[in-house]
Amino acid sequence: MSKSIAWRLALAIAMTCALVLSVIGVFLYRSLAAELAFRDDQALLGRLEQVRALLHDSDSLEALQERPRLYQNMLGNLDSVLLVKRADGSPLIAINPHRQDLPDIPPIAQDRAPQRADIQTLDQTVLLAGMARGPADEILRVTVGKRLDEREQMLASYRMRLYGAVGLGALLAFGLGLLLLRRGLEPLRELAHAMAGIDPRSLDQRMATHDVPAELKEPVQALNAMLTRLEDSFARLSQFSADLAHEIRTPLHNLLGSNSLALNQSRSPTEYQEVLASNIEEYERLNRMAENLMFLARAEHGQRPLQLQVLDLGEVGDELCDYFEALAEDRQLQLDNQLSGSLMADQQLLQRALGNLLANAVRHAQPGSTVRLQRHDDAGFCWIGVHNPGPPIEAQHLGKLFDRFYRVDPSRAQPGDSGGLGLAIVHSIMQLHGGQVRVVSDTSGTLFELGFAQ
Template sequence: DERHRGQVFRRLTHKNSDTPPTTTSPRRAIQFDLVSPVAAHRPFQVELTLDTAKDVLLLRRIALALALAASGGVFLISLGGFVLVWLGLRPLRELSIQINALAADSLHRRVDGSNQPGELAPLIVQFNDLLGRLEASYEQLEGFNADVAHELLTPLATLTSGAELALSSSKDIGELREALGSSLEDLQRIAGIVHDMLFLSQADRGAVARRVESGSLAALARRVADYHDAALADAGLSLEVVGDAAGAFDVSLLQRALSNLISNASRYATRGTSVRVVIQLLSPDEVLLQVQNQGITIDSKVLPRMFDRFFRADSSRCQADRNHGLGLSIVAAIARMHGGRPTASSSGGITAIGMVVMRFGPGTD
């Protein structure tokens, strides 16, 4: 029959079959008409059925197997990923244990990276460098606290003893005035230390110079040198200014820095020699301000510490009653406030201490 040629088996239901299925097993059926060669006017209907129970069961088993395989695969992948991540993070856990063991009293220790993967080596090196800087800063802070206590304790002890002596003895007005004058000097020294420490604290917090267009730096250096004429004459020294430059600077800060440098040079220069203030344009943006003096060559190991607070290279010549060891620290701070850096060198009996500053900066008016 042309009507049923190529027709596939269809699911057998009560709707497409006059005869209900005799079993509950799933079946498929196809119906078509046949013409009897004997009685062509009486075609009869033929139905072919196919039992698909085994096929359905197989499909269900395949679906169940696929579901179990997918679930098992997800579980195994998750478990494998967890194990891999746990193993991969083990070096970080070991580093964490070492880092947690560090304390303020054990900053000298370093993180051991010998058993760590190469990918972590740069991180470990940088972390150990950071520990080194922290150790140096911590030691410097401890030394700074001790130096501050020492610098303040000496004048305070002098004040206390002087006041006790003045109160316990009967003195005339002249002696009391002398005692008060000595106490005033100690108080002024304490005030100077506190003032300098406050200035350094502001510089450490990132204060920048208030720049304005200034004229000749050589003229500025000569004006500062005029304030030191008496001290230079007492030390048997002369002063000369070499070079010149101009730019936008904080003039008051440069005056303070030059004054500290000239004062430092006049204390350590050999009598009868000349102190030189060198002003040199290193580049279109950088200016060198340097004070040179002839004297004893400073040890190369000491030079990096010249700008540390309360550091004195020669305690026997430091004149601690007048100088408290913050002058060069202030010079370094002023250099940083101008976007520059301090410099120090000493060879052949010539010591040169100064700073490199930027001629212009964001603070220019």
């Protein structure tokens, strides 16, 4: 459950809502506290002015002392404080319901209006002191104040409500978020259900893209593209298995046939030698096929490291022409090496790739023609080609020439050929080099080219 995307997202939504609600709650709490403090301060400032005016307009101080309820009613609650003292410090009016000890604070001058800066907070009580003038111009000291108990109780109650609101909001956000996310993830479950029904026999199925949410359209399209690649790879693998079985069956059938004939009746030593020589040819064919398949497997899995070095293409071409010279003379062909310049590549792999192309060219070129090794550079690539005059290859075959065991004309398979793996090896070699391979065939002949990035 801890790994569920819906639960994680719902928890994230709940935490986000709790954070937002907490920020809003702190803002509202501080705004309320500031507003209450402002109102209390304004009331305290007005109270000092009222007491000053009352003292100045009274007939006598004795009359004020005889009516203390007047001040209590004016103050309006039990949390208010009012002290009026004469110049000698003797109390004239003392309203202090909680009988708390009040410190002496500096009073403001009689002719100056009180301001919020003059208010002091001491022991959970706000106090304001100022000088006043009595009925007979007697100098008096007035202290007004208010306890903050009521305000603190109200703010504490407000805080508890905020805590409850934030917690309840987070729980509601988590529950609603989880419900909506589970409904929102329903297309994923449907997609998983559809994918579960795909097996090697139904790789042609594709996921529908017209009813999926926009966020899932690209993953579904990528999945369909992957299924297309898998279908193509599976088809190639099946074809490869069939071709491999066919290629192996031929030499095995020849071996069984020749050995069966040799065992049916007694043979002369010379005839047995001919049978053994024929068997060796078939074994060599099987051995070449096994080596080529092993090379392809290692190349595709990156197990054949490159040994890059700067090569003289002219020397590489001369060595290949010398190697194939005897075979070319037997077929009445001329070899023309037009390679020049240098190239960074693996010498052994480059010789193998060009050797496979040159062997194919010699095998399929028209007698009396010239097979050329050539080079040209364009668009950041060095292209090394092998051109042989001969009948053009039909267009439907060009895209399959580099598939394993593919032959344009299987009946033209000859002893000593690569078993249909030569061009596949060339393609793998160029993939190891990060290059390209291409083929062009027309009435002038066929040109295979290897492209190395420069």
